Amino acid sequence: MIGEIIAIGDELTSGKILNLTSNFAAHHLFAMGHEIVEMSTIGDSPELIGAAVKKALGRADFIITTGGLGPTSDDLTNEAVSNALNRPATFHPEILEKITQFFVKNNNTPGPNITLEKLAWLPAGAELLKPEGSMAGYLLIHDKKPIFLLPGVPHEMRELLVDCVLPKLRQLQVGEERHVRQRMYRVFGLSEAEINQKLKDLENDNSLIRLGYYPVFPEVHVSLTALGTDPAETQVLFDIFGRKIEHCLGDAIYGHDEETLAQKVGTLLLEQSCSIAVAESCTGGLISHLITTVPGSSAYFPGGVTAYSNQFKIDVLGVAPETLDTSGAVCAETAIQMARGVRKLSGAEVGLSVTGIAGPSGGTKEKPVGTVYIGLDFKGFCTNRLFTLPGERHNVQTRIAFTALDLLRRKLLEEKGPLG
Amino acid sequence: MIGEIIAIGDELTSGKILNLTSNFAAHHLFAMGHEIVEMSTIGDSPELIGAAVKKALGRADFIITTGGLGPTSDDLTNEAVSNALNRPATFHPEILEKITQFFVKNNNTPGPNITLEKLAWLPAGAELLKPEGSMAGYLLIHDKKPIFLLPGVPHEMRELLVDCVLPKLRQLQVGEERHVRQRMYRVFGLSEAEINQKLKDLENDNSLIRLGYYPVFPEVHVSLTALGTDPAETQVLFDIFGRKIEHCLGDAIYGHDEETLAQKVGTLLLEQSCSIAVAESCTGGLISHLITTVPGSSAYFPGGVTAYSNQFKIDVLGVAPETLDTSGAVCAETAIQMARGVRKLSGAEVGLSVTGIAGPSGGTKEKPVGTVYIGLDFKGFCTNRLFTLPGERHNVQTRIAFTALDLLRRKLLEEKGPLG
Numbered sequence: 074m075i076g077e078i079i080a081i082g083d084e085l086t087s088g089k090i091l092n093l094t095s096n097f098a099a100h101h102l103f104a105m106g107h108e109i110v111e112m113s114t115i116g117d118s119p120e121l122i123g124a125a126v127k128k129a130l131g132r133a134d135f136i137i138t139t140g141g142l143g144p145t146s147d148d149l150t151n152e153a154v155s156n157a158l159n160r161p162a163t164f165h166p167e168i169l170e171k172i173t174q175f176f177v178k179n180n181n182t183p184g185p186n187i188t189l190e191k192l193a194w195l196p197a198g199a200e201l202l203k204p205e206g207s208m209a210g211y212l213l214i215h216d217k218k219p220i221f222l223l224p225g226v227p228h229e230m231r232e233l234l235v236d237c238v239l240p241k242l243r244q245l246q247v248g249e250e251r252h253v254r255q256r257m258y259r260v261f262g263l264s265e266a267e268i269n270q271k272l273k274d275l276e277n278d279n280s281l282i283r284l285g286y287y288p289v290f291p292e293v294h295v296s297l298t299a300l301g302t303d304p305a306e307t308q309v310l311f312d313i314f315g316r317k318i319e320h321c322l323g324d325a326i327y328g329h330d331e332e333t334l335a336q337k338v339g340t341l342l343l344e345q346s347c348s349i350a351v352a353e354s355c356t357g358g359l360i361s362h363l364i365t366t367v368p369g370s371s372a373y374f375p376g377g378v379t380a381y382s383n384q385f386k387i388d389v390l391g392v393a394p395e396t397l398d399t400s401g402a403v404c405a406e407t408a409i410q411m412a413r414g415v416r417k418l419s420g421a422e423v424g425l426s427v428t429g430i431a432g433p434s435g436g437t438k439e440k441p442v443g444t445v446y447i448g449l450d451f452k453g454f455c456t457n458r459l460f461t462l463p464g465e466r467h468n469v470q471t472r473i474a475f476t477a478l479d480l481l482r483r484k485l486l487e488e489k490g491p492l493g
Numbered sequence: 494m495i496g497e498i499i500a501i502g503d504e505l506t507s508g509k510i511l512n513l514t515s516n517f518a519a520h521h522l523f524a525m526g527h528e529i530v531e532m533s534t535i536g537d538s539p540e541l542i543g544a545a546v547k548k549a550l551g552r553a554d555f556i557i558t559t560g561g562l563g564p565t566s567d568d569l570t571n572e573a574v575s576n577a578l579n580r581p582a583t584f585h586p587e588i589l590e591k592i593t594q595f596f597v598k599n600n601n602t603p604g605p606n607i608t609l610e611k612l613a614w615l616p617a618g619a620e621l622l623k624p625e626g627s628m629a630g631y632l633l634i635h636d637k638k639p640i641f642l643l644p645g646v647p648h649e650m651r652e653l654l655v656d657c658v659l660p661k662l663r664q665l666q667v668g669e670e671r672h673v674r675q676r677m678y679r680v681f682g683l684s685e686a687e688i689n690q691k692l693k694d695l696e697n698d699n700s701l702i703r704l705g706y707y708p709v710f711p712e713v714h715v716s717l718t719a720l721g722t723d724p725a726e727t728q729v730l731f732d733i734f735g736r737k738i739e740h741c742l743g744d745a746i747y748g749h750d751e752e753t754l755a756q757k758v759g760t761l762l763l764e765q766s767c768s769i770a771v772a773e774s775c776t777g778g779l780i781s782h783l784i785t786t787v788p789g790s791s792a793y794f795p796g797g798v799t800a801y802s803n804q805f806k807i808d809v810l811g812v813a814p815e816t817l818d819t820s821g822a823v824c825a826e827t828a829i830q831m832a833r834g835v836r837k838l839s840g841a842e843v844g845l846s847v848t849g850i851a852g853p854s855g856g857t858k859e860k861p862v863g864t865v866y867i868g869l870d871f872k873g874f875c876t877n878r879l880f881t882l883p884g885e886r887h888n889v890q891t892r893i894a895f896t897a898l899d900l901l902r903r904k905l906l907e908e909k910g911p912l913g
Contacts, residue, residue, distance in 0.1 A: 086529040088520025089707045089716065092512070095534070100508025109506040111541070114515070114532040121531070145689050145706075183686060285509050357785025358778030361799045365777025368853055368886055376805035378798055379781045385796035385839060389809070419805060433788055466788055 077129035081140035123157030140225030142209035169193035254311035341485035350419035351377035352411040352426040390414030408448030424450035497549035501560035543577030560645030562629035589613035674731035761905035770839035771797035772831040772846040810834030828868030844870035
């Protein structure tokens with residue numbers, strides 16, 4: 074099917090906010106075999122919104138709009154669509170009731186000039202996409218074409234697209250039924266160009282197979298989509314190409330679909346009944362934070378120490394003052410003492426440490442910005458690795474944190490062995 | 494002037510690549526006082542490109558296209574514009590000469606399917622934007638309206654926009670010269686709706702003033718733009734409205750333009766010669782990481798402790814086991830003991846702590862997910878605050894971290910006093 078995506082908001086046309094929702098929608102629609110004729114972005118103007126929807130109805134099979142569904146005075150999508158399609162605004166008491174309850178439950182009151190009622194007036198015929206949820210988001214069938222009106226808030230839009238819009242489109246896609254199998258391979262440690270190079274021969278190998286490369290700093294995600302008319306044939310192709318990708322990229326693939334690197338590390342730690350503590354210098358707590366983004370991480374993470382000053386390294390982690398005097402804070406020996414120190418402090422099986430130079434200042438000729446030593450105390454066996462990572466401060470910190478987690482992942486895979 | 498931005502490329506409409514160029518252009522054009530009527534993204538199709546340019550000519554004063562200027566077979570912008578505007582393709586030998594030299598100089602050969610000649614055929618009347626450079630990029634004046642055809646490669650596009658397009662537009666903008674003054678107010682602790690309510694009366698007060706609201710979770714940024722023909726008058730208006738915004742939003746404004754909350758806290762700490770250490774439970778190191786995103790934070794941040802398990806709280810921070818037994822990890826007394834403990838451990842003037850329930854599990858009726866106690870030991874004087882913050886795990890962690898930093902900011906402002 075041919076689709077059109079319309080993003081609405083003055084914050085987009087003034088360049089204040091980067092439009093992330095249209096790309097997200099295009100990516101998922103393309104992967105399902107749809108074609109996007111145009112993605113347009115317009116301001117909060119009823120005339121522009123109305124004209125864009127009408128134009129899209131003339132050439133697309135379905136339309137997705139994002140933005141302009143909120144309670145403030147510049148949210149005009151409902152009103153504009155009502156007028157343009159001659160579908161009078163209709164009051165939905167159940168929506169008002171739900172929103173009011175939501176405010177009561179959260180002990181919140183809307184501002185005095187915010188009329189929650191605004192949220193309950195929808196173009197005639199609009200159906201709530203998630204009646205059980207608390208988000209705006211409707212489906213309107215006009216001239217037999219579905220128009221999905223989604224909120225502009227990225228996480229809400231993404232949730233509704235995946236949970237409601239894509240299944241609905243699949244259901245509406247009559248005639249030649251298409252079978253779609255899709256997987257995202259999550260890769261760390263190879264650049265997009267390196268991955269491209271490794272997968273080059275697979276790319277145009279089969280017309281039913283699509284590969285996509287999505288850099289999500291500091292990772293790259295590779296999507297594999299098999300699109301066919303026969304379900305069994307589609308599945309076979311999907312499996313064959315999946316194995317080819319796994320063969321080409323090897324253990325640079327750390328996980329699939331929504332799995333994060335910290336989640337993967339957590340799963341491996343749980344499998345091996347290991348707990349972990351971290352000692353960070355230049356990453357300032359980021360590794361520890363990444364570990365605790367995973368629900369249930371308290372099962373394997375007692376805690377961590379951010380030792381930014383030398384004195385803190387000495388007092389809390391027990392790093393020897395002589396080591397710091399002789400070799401400095403950024404050296405292999407300090408990294409090892411930090412890992413050992415935090416393991417001892419916490420009683421964990423594994424201690425992971427980083428000490429390096431995040432920049433912009435502090436670099437020297439011998440140890441430029443981006444230099445980092447990663448230390449690992451794995452049940453009493455200590456190792457360390459030296460990296461020099463590119464980028465400015467924030468990027469360096471992120472790269473170091475992911476590199477440390479990836480090092481631990483590889484160590485845990487090694488411990489598990491090929492038969493694990 | 495009213496402008497329109499057209500981004501061209503199948504890689505954009507398939508969602509493989511995030512469109513960064515349109516946002517960059519919109520941001521700079523808006524700041525110069527231009528208005529963007531639409532940003533559209535279309536695939537590499539001559540019909541779509543031609544139709545989009547013609548439509549834009551009908552309603553905009555200038556047009557910027559990006560993409561489709563390269564040497565491969567799917568680069569079709571020149572051809573499409575030639576046909577749509579009836580401007581026959583014209584051969585530019587000097588361009589071919591320059592490109593050939595460029596390849597020779599870099600010891601490079603074009604791929605077997607690449608014909609460099611393609612790059613030298615431009616719509617009649619096209620002028621190279623940077624004749625001295627090696628990039629594609631032209632200006633075409635059609636019906637007295639400038640059409641800028643820029644490459645899609647982000648760094649090339651950005652260079653040409655800043656160096657050529659913006660100056661050219663300034664030059665074309667004859668008659669009324671526009672003066673622009675702009676500032677972003679960064680706000681924490683008020684929702685977009687609440688800010689909207691407080692600034693409502695200012696919004697339509699003056700046609701030369703624009704306000705914009707940009708939620709950047711968990712903050713909201715408010716932009717003030719004054720646009721006038723007279724520089725002195727513009728400045729006066731800008732100052733008046735700036736003071737009005739400051740009056741309406743008070744100390745919910747923590748900073749301006751690019752300043753972050755962690756930066757502001759760092760500035761205040763330095764001014765008062767205070768150092769800070771943090772003890773975190775549910776945020777897992779995020780506060781410590783936010784503090785260390787600021788270059789130079791080592792001057793006031795010796796370190797922090799992420800105490801996820803109770804034992805770590807006892808062993809490292811010296812929290813009393815009886816407190817944990819009696820009142821649990823999430824209570825005022827634990828928060829205070831954590832703040833006091835990390836202050837003692839680090840020798841810092843200030844100890845900041847958080848202990849709470851980030852979810853999704855662990856909540857109870859008395860202490861639901863989102864409950865957090867923030868503890869502060871300010872030079873030996875201990876206080877605590879209880880919050881209940883909404884959202885799922887990641888949002889709760891972020892809100893808690895920012896709430897803790899903001900609490901510290903307010904305490905430091907209070908210490909500084911009104912005359913500070």
